[in-house]
Amino acid sequence: MENTDKIVDILKDVTGLDNIGDNLDQDLFATGILDSMATVEVLVTLQDNFGIEVPVSEFDRSQWSTINKISDRVKELE
Template sequence: MKEKLVDILKDVTGLDNVGADPDEDLFKDGILDSMATVEVLVTLQDTFGITVPVSEFDRSQWSTVNKIAQRVQELE
């Protein structure tokens, strides 16, 4: 699942080095911005069949590859 997640992040950001450090803060390091975040969330919902209410989105819980993977598993 993490491999698919990293592929999604690479597609959305256009960066090949995303996921090299699964604990890298994607927001702090400028990899994800608000538009990219929406695209990632929509793609995650389509790919994994989860629902992520934007009103409940907390950036701190979605800031690294590891945290995103954990949230996706919790929502599956």
């Protein structure tokens, strides 16, 4: 399974939204899909699934705001 597909599945699990992968450039924060608690859950799940480390102190919302951006960041951190 490609990273993006896995990320979409993680976001579906966390948010409960089935159509989350329809627009990979949709801003997940501006649309209210991700809030603070959901973001932490997504980050922890990404770390567990991809074996990456995302320090909360270095978390920049603008770099993690869309599925495509999340996928790019995961690739950089792998």
